[in-house]
Amino acid sequence: MLATPKDIQASVVVIALYAFTAIVGIPRVVLDVFVAHAMFGRIVWLSAIVYLLYHKLYLTAVFLVVLGIRITFDADMSYAFSHDGILAKYAALQKNDPRFDSSSELDLKMANETLSYDPARWLDPGRSPIPLLLFPPTPEQLSMIGNNGK
Secondary structure, eight states, rough: OOOOHOOOOOHHHHHHHHHHHHHHHHHHHHHHHHHHHHHHHHHHHHHHHHHHTTOHHHHHHHHHHHHHHHHHHHIIITTTSSSSSHHHHHHHHHTTTOOTTTTTHHHHHHHOOOOOOOOOHHHHSOOOOOOOSSEEEEHHOOOOOOOOTO
């Protein structure tokens, strides 16, 4: 498996893209796709890898695997619960929702964007993860907010 000049050039571009995202950060649009449409994001990522392998750009495919793993890790770990992620969008829209319960401490924290994550609903090791709340939430999700995830 020898790298061709074309493969090396493409690999340098992927390495530069990785370095750029490491310094500046991954764009929110990309992270939103990997959080909200995870299957679509992975299909596009794997399709790009298969395309590179088909055209014998092996080194570039390896670097694209590494870049994809980093994007997936960032999207699933820190971004989903950050103030730029989906929870923040939900909190901003929640302030105008007539179903908003101002007496609930959890709802107040989400509306004021002071809640970075909610382990009771999403990270409890004793239960399977529940999908992130998206706007508008379903009645089941609203009842889970009031009942602390039960």
